[in-house]
Structures are given as C-alpha cells and as structure tokens.
Amino acid sequence: MKKIIVVAACFAMAASSAFSQLPTYDQGQKFKDVLNIVNAYYTDTVDNKKLVDDAIAKILEDLDPHSSYVKAQDVKRSEEPLQANFEGVGISFQILKDTITVQEVISGCPSEKVGIRVGDRIVKVDDTTAVFKGLDNNWVIKHLRGPKGSKVSVSIIRKGNTQPLTFVIQRDKIPIYSVEAHYMVLPDVGYVKISRFAATTMQEFHTAVKDLRNKGMKNIIVDLQDNTGGYLYTAIDLCNQFLMKDQMIVYTQGLHSQKSESRANGNGMFKFGKVIVLINEGSASASEILSGCIQDNDRGLLVGRRTWGKGLVQKPFNLPDGSQIKLTTAHYYIPSDRCIQRPYDNGKKDYNDEYMRRYNSGELFGSDTFKQPDSLKYKTIYSGRTVYGGGGVSPDYFVPVDTTGGSRYYNALIRRGFLVQHGAEYLDKNRAKILAQFPTAESFISSYVVPDSFYQNLYAAAESDTSFLNDITVPKEDTVITEFTTIKFGDKDYRTSKAHDLKRSSKALPIAVKANLARNLFDANVFWQVSNVLNNPLQKAIAVIQNDKNFDVLFKNTSIAKGKKKQVQKDKEETERWRFQVE
Incomplete structure (x- = not known):
C-alpha cells in the first residue's frame, strides 16, 4: 500500500x-x-459543465461589474426585454398564497381575447395543478410561455363564480413596450416615459411624439427615472432626435476597440423646443448617454438625482453550446469627453452597494456629500458649464427622494398584492357603473374618488391574512413608533402601527389605489397619469419648463461692449433656437 x-x-x-x-x-x-x-x-x-460554468462566471465577475456569463438556457430570456417581445399568453402576474394571480392583461394579446381578467387566479395549467408550496416565477414562465401558435389550457378561479372557468389560449408574440406612457402635462408640454432602450423604442417614441404634437406639444419632458439602459444604438438614435447636424452624441474606445464616434445627422424630429430629462440613481448606461448628451450639448436641463454611473460598453459573444458572454469591450465618453463610470476597484459587492451608500450619506435627501476632484472636471460644449466625470451624471435641478408616504401597512398592502387583488374584485362588481359615470380617462382622472367602503373592505381582507399581519407587527425593540393599534385575528393579538401608518400614507395610498383601478379600467398610460401626481421630479420639471429664464444657462454668456454693434442676427438665432422655434 x-x-x-x-x-x-x-x-x-x-x-x-x-x-x-x-x-x-x-x-x-x-x-x-x-x-x-x-x-x-x-x-x-x-460535474464538468458546472465546474466550467462557475469558472467562467468568476473570471468575468473579476474583470468588472458588468461583464457576465449567461448560461445557454437563460440567453433567450435575458434578451427578451430588449428585443421587445416574447412568445406567451400576455399577462403579468404575482404569486399570492402559492397561487398565480393575474395583475395585468396586456391589451390585444391572447389572454385578453379569450376573456382573462385582472384578479383571476390560475389554479391549473393544462393537466398540472398550479397551486402548491414552492410555486415560483420560473415554474409559471416555463408552463405559460411557448411557441407562437401553440395552445395552453388554464383553469381559473374568479370571484363570483362557484366553479373554475377553463380557457384555451393560443400563444402569440407578446410586445414589451419601452415607452410606457405619453401625455400632455401642460397645453404645450408633452411627457414621455421610457423604461428601457429596446429594439422598438424609436418606433414607439416616434409614435408618441407625433401624437403629442397633434395635441399641441412644443416642449418635452423625457422621464428616464429607473431606466437601467439597453441597446447603445437605440440611445444614439434617440439622442439624434434632439440635436443639430454633426453635434457629438457619444464615442467609444477600448484597448482592443478603436475610437468610434457617433454624431447627429440633422434629421431629428425634436431639434427645437425646450427639453427636460428626468433622472435618478436608477438611471444607468444608455439613460446616461441620453441625459449626458443633452447636458453636454447644452440642449436641455436635467431634473432629479445623480445617475448610477455606468460608462462601460458590453458586447455579446455567443459560444458554440448556446451560452453567451457579455464582455466589456470599451468605455463610452459623452460629448464633453467625460466618462461617467464609477470606480469599481473594491469589487462587485461594494460597487452594487451604491444606493445604500448614497442613502446613508444623505445624498439622496440633499446633503452635499458627493464631491469630485478637479481632475474630473469638464466643460459643456456651448455654454461652458462645469460638469464632472467618474460618478454618473448630476442634475441641473436636484429633487430629493421622498420617503414620507411609505409605511409598514402601506408597503405590505402592495407587496402582498392586496391592492391588485381587491381592486380586481371591486371592479368585477362595479366596472359598468364606474364606466357609465366616468366613460373617458380624462373624466376618471379629474373626478373619480375612491369610496371609503373600498378602503374598509381592503383593510378587512388584508387583516385576515397572517402573513400580512406579521409584516405590519411592530417589534418590541422599535422605539420610533409610539402610536399602536392592536389587531385581533384568531386567538392572537398583533401589535401594529396601523393608525400611524395610514396617516403617514394618507396621500400615497389613495393615489396607488386609483392608479391601479385606472390601469384595469383603461391602460398603463392612464396609470402613470394618476401615479405621477406623486412624481416630485416631474412636478419640479413642469415648474421649471414654464420659465424661459431657467434655460438661459444653456446659452453663451456674451457681453457686448458699449458702442459695439449688436450681436449678429445669425448668432442670436443660434442662441435662441432651442427656446422659441418650433419645427
């Protein structure tokens, strides 16, 4: 031996x-x-496959926070949001009490055509039960998605029906819209919300702008809050809509990637009129290209909070087994020559903890805690304003994050799905009555008031669920809350902050309820019109865009000596083109 x-x-x-x-x-x-x-x-x-997969993932993770490895079975799903479609039945859902509950039925899609409604609970898919402990999103997606033209049978429980209803749905291509809303916020100001930079974003944006122009839009507010990015070429195309010919949009450069510039072609559809872009800490990548391009070219103003700070470009490389690596191949630089990528020397976890760092430092609430060195100082192209690289794009008008409307009770109602579920049940009984009284989105937005009985029934439904009650129970060690409400359920008393929370959320809750009903009665566009009452950066932007003087910072500060001729007409037109001309 x-x-x-x-x-x-x-x-x-x-x-x-x-x-x-x-x-x-x-x-x-x-x-x-x-x-x-x-x-x-x-x-x-x-297990060689797992060993190699793990090794590749670790190699890429150690390079930078955005290079990544995608397993073969996940490649298609990872690309769906940006390709702007997938094949399935056309619902969004939430799992409540181990049951699939329909949250939204996408307009014009297969589920709507057969009669699926918001609030329906799917209990069987084909011959397989869909109610069991451990049910998760992956199971639902696996069973409901499928090739276009294939069929799936679902059994659902609907309020008011004693027996399950069975629907046979023929799957189809389901659009994923990136322009979630567009509407007029003032007689001459349009609002467009873009949630991602996808393959169809430009088509959607053109449609939105054309519609708003027909309604009188001369100036625009583009909402990129929490837009984490998408395709680089889409960001470039969108920037092009706002700029004059040959103005710089962005350039990319890397060790193995030659410098590549993108400039405006002069054919944009919104080269004139005032522009405001809304940004926050959730705006990243392509969002930062658009907002940084608008700022660096002095084309408009930014309102909100500092963006995430991603200035790296990823290129997908497909491997023979169907897997894919997304590798950072270049940095991108916005027109002032700045790269807004944040440092990532301390690893991915530290990099991803950025939100809490800003929260704890007070930056999100207005404390002036973010300082950049002079070495990262740059100037905007036209007016010479000071801007900085290396840490995202900072707004021209700061708006602090608003946490005043949140509370344990309010957050639990949303997280546990009671708002959606109770709203659907309420509309099952009252849809016809509400639409008879408020037949248009405009009349609903301006005049509909949620009745008190809705809230009382909502609270009663939520408070008969032990998971909800556990969520809103105030721990004994919590010394902040001093006003308690005891809720009795079964043989147990729950020490909650209900009364305190409902006072705190007295503005947020009615808006959330009404917005949810609006989505069900009309569409997502109306949902955002209702919700945006609490969108403080948008409200600030509406105030800013009405005053021409707020845009003076975008133009050259030219002083004319006494006795000299006035500024030539050409220069005057150049200075004022973005304020008063309309294409």
Whole structure:
C-alpha cells in the first residue's frame, strides 16, 4: 500500500514538474490541464459543465461589474426585454398564497381575447395543478410561455363564480413596450416615459411624439427615472432626435476597440423646443448617454438625482453550446469627453452597494456629500458649464427622494398584492357603473374618488391574512413608533402601527389605489397619469419648463461692449433656437 502511494505521489510530482518546466505556459492550456488533472485524480465524481460554468462566471465577475456569463438556457430570456417581445399568453402576474394571480392583461394579446381578467387566479395549467408550496416565477414562465401558435389550457378561479372557468389560449408574440406612457402635462408640454432602450423604442417614441404634437406639444419632458439602459444604438438614435447636424452624441474606445464616434445627422424630429430629462440613481448606461448628451450639448436641463454611473460598453459573444458572454469591450465618453463610470476597484459587492451608500450619506435627501476632484472636471460644449466625470451624471435641478408616504401597512398592502387583488374584485362588481359615470380617462382622472367602503373592505381582507399581519407587527425593540393599534385575528393579538401608518400614507395610498383601478379600467398610460401626481421630479420639471429664464444657462454668456454693434442676427438665432422655434 505504501508503495502505491509513493508511486502515485511521484507521478503527480513528475506531472507538476513537467508543467513548471515549460518555458512559456499558455494560460488557456493551464486551465485545460487543471481540468484534466481534476477529472483524472479527484476523489469524487465531477460535474464538468458546472465546474466550467462557475469558472467562467468568476473570471468575468473579476474583470468588472458588468461583464457576465449567461448560461445557454437563460440567453433567450435575458434578451427578451430588449428585443421587445416574447412568445406567451400576455399577462403579468404575482404569486399570492402559492397561487398565480393575474395583475395585468396586456391589451390585444391572447389572454385578453379569450376573456382573462385582472384578479383571476390560475389554479391549473393544462393537466398540472398550479397551486402548491414552492410555486415560483420560473415554474409559471416555463408552463405559460411557448411557441407562437401553440395552445395552453388554464383553469381559473374568479370571484363570483362557484366553479373554475377553463380557457384555451393560443400563444402569440407578446410586445414589451419601452415607452410606457405619453401625455400632455401642460397645453404645450408633452411627457414621455421610457423604461428601457429596446429594439422598438424609436418606433414607439416616434409614435408618441407625433401624437403629442397633434395635441399641441412644443416642449418635452423625457422621464428616464429607473431606466437601467439597453441597446447603445437605440440611445444614439434617440439622442439624434434632439440635436443639430454633426453635434457629438457619444464615442467609444477600448484597448482592443478603436475610437468610434457617433454624431447627429440633422434629421431629428425634436431639434427645437425646450427639453427636460428626468433622472435618478436608477438611471444607468444608455439613460446616461441620453441625459449626458443633452447636458453636454447644452440642449436641455436635467431634473432629479445623480445617475448610477455606468460608462462601460458590453458586447455579446455567443459560444458554440448556446451560452453567451457579455464582455466589456470599451468605455463610452459623452460629448464633453467625460466618462461617467464609477470606480469599481473594491469589487462587485461594494460597487452594487451604491444606493445604500448614497442613502446613508444623505445624498439622496440633499446633503452635499458627493464631491469630485478637479481632475474630473469638464466643460459643456456651448455654454461652458462645469460638469464632472467618474460618478454618473448630476442634475441641473436636484429633487430629493421622498420617503414620507411609505409605511409598514402601506408597503405590505402592495407587496402582498392586496391592492391588485381587491381592486380586481371591486371592479368585477362595479366596472359598468364606474364606466357609465366616468366613460373617458380624462373624466376618471379629474373626478373619480375612491369610496371609503373600498378602503374598509381592503383593510378587512388584508387583516385576515397572517402573513400580512406579521409584516405590519411592530417589534418590541422599535422605539420610533409610539402610536399602536392592536389587531385581533384568531386567538392572537398583533401589535401594529396601523393608525400611524395610514396617516403617514394618507396621500400615497389613495393615489396607488386609483392608479391601479385606472390601469384595469383603461391602460398603463392612464396609470402613470394618476401615479405621477406623486412624481416630485416631474412636478419640479413642469415648474421649471414654464420659465424661459431657467434655460438661459444653456446659452453663451456674451457681453457686448458699449458702442459695439449688436450681436449678429445669425448668432442670436443660434442662441435662441432651442427656446422659441418650433419645427
């Protein structure tokens, strides 16, 4: 036995010695050699696929926070939001009490055509029960999505029906809209909300702008809050809509990627008129290209909070087994020559903790805690305003984050799905009555008031759920809350802050309820019109855009000496083109 061990050890030492003596040891070959040794000598069975997948993921993770590895089975799903469609039945859902509850039925899609409603609970998919402990989103997606033209049978429980209803749905392509809302906020000001930069964003944006112009739009507010980005080419196309010919949009450059510039072609559809872009800490990547381009070219004003700070470009590389790596190949630079990428020297976890860092430092609430060194100072192209690189794009008008409307009770109502579920049940009984009294979105927005009985029934439904009651129970160690409400359910008393919370959320809750009803009765566009009452950056932007003087900072500060001729007409037109001309 001792002899066998010695022989094995000598063999391993010989192999090791042979490898170490190679004059140039290719690192790719080194990885293969390690894998071969593991397979040849490791004491247990090895899952080579998992081993390699994990190794690739770790390699890319160590490069930067945005390079990543996508397994073959996840590639298609990861691309769907940006390709702007998938094949399925056309609902959004939430899992409540181990049951699939329909939150939204997408207009014009298969589920709407067969009669699925918001609030329906799916209890069976084909011949498989859909109610069980451990039900998750992956299971639902796997069973409801499928090739266009294929069929799926679903059994649903609907309020007011004693027996399950069965629907056969023929799957189809389901659009994922990136322009979630567009409407007029003032007689001459339009609002467009863009949630991602996808393959169809430009088509959607053109449609929105055309519609708003027909309604009198001369100036525009573009909402990029919480827009995490998307396709670079879409961001470039969108920037092009606002700029004059040959103005710089962005350029990219990397160690193995030559400098590549993108400039406006002069054919944009909104080269004139005032522009405001809404941004916050959730605006990243392509959102920062658009907002930074608008700021650096002095084309408009930014309102909100500092953006995330992603200035890296990823390129997908497909591998033969269907998997994919998204590799950072370049940095992008906005027109002032600044790169807004934040440092990531301390690793991915530290990098992703940015929101809490800003929260804890007070930056989100207005404290002037974010300072950039002079080495990262740049100037805007036209007016020479000071801007900074290396940490996102900062707004021209800061609006603090508003946490005053949130509370345990309010947050639990939303998180546990009671707002959606109770709203659907309410409309099952009252839809016809409400639409008879408020037949248009305009009349609903301006005049509909949620009745008190709705809230009382909502509270009663929520407070009969132990998970909800556990969510709103105030721990004994919490010394902040001093006003308590005891809720009795079964044989247990729950110490809650209900009364305190409902006072705190007295403005947010009615808006959330009404917005949810608006989505069900009309569409997402009306949902945002109701919700945006509490969109403080938008309200600030509406105030800013009405005063022409607020836009003076975008133009050259030219002083004319006494006795000199007035500024030539050409320069005057150049100075004022963005304020008063309309294309």
